[in-house]
Amino acid sequence: MTRVIVTVMPRAGVLDPQGQAVAISLDRLGFGHVDNLRIGKRIELDVPGDDPEGQARRMCEALLANPLIEDYSIEVAS
């Protein structure tokens, strides 16, 4: 098993209502205006086989990310 970390983020240009709400709240807490606050998902998993990166990419294409609104990146633990 190989440790893989998949990060799924809203695509550039796609409105991120959750990020917007958090940015507004930070402003209210006195942190002032922050730019480009975007909220995504971190998915950690242990992948079997000798091609963990390819396997994770296929998982992203099949389920983990929706390409209409999300980009993903894959990090394989050494």
Place this chain on the structure above:
Amino acid sequence: MIAVVRFPGSLDHDSAAKAVHAAGGTATFAWQDDAELPAGTTGVILPGGFSYGDHLRPGAIASRAPIMGAVRRFAEAGGRVLGICNGFQVLCEAGLLPGVLRTNTTLSFVCRQVHLDVADGDTALTRGLAPTISVPVKNQDGNWLGDPATTRVVFRYHGENPLGSTDAVAGVANARGNVVGLMPHPEEAVDALLGSTDGLPLFRALVAA
């Protein structure tokens, strides 16, 4: 016989079945793990609810359930499929309808009666509807994002756009017009006691298939 497909977390399957009955049809339930639709299925409803607790993305996990292979084959053969609310999300995630449903721009659950303009009354399912219909909407993730220029838009919100969807889109169809999905709930508008019977023609069209 209309097959109402249930997933873990489906909520509005009984209302959908009752709407089919109100339209003069009969309904049966199919379960997500079934490999095939029930014998004699002439139409399919994917009902509202929160399948799989909306985990990952609304409709994402349900859209990969075994029954969806059968729903896809049924749709590709020209069978009529109606997705309501979560069922609409499932159809988009399955790629049977264009676009994707995102969190409402209000960031809140929206529950209210709305008016819809029927933008396309030429599909198999929308043919009998009045030009403007009154139906309730109730969801948190009903903000359709897509390309209206390449999409067969069948419903738009009349007046204000309550969920923030692209071009005020409330429902869409596939190119062929036999698969329709919408966020509002026509199955809750089939009895005068609920304030509107405007949704009934949609179910009559489904039953007539």
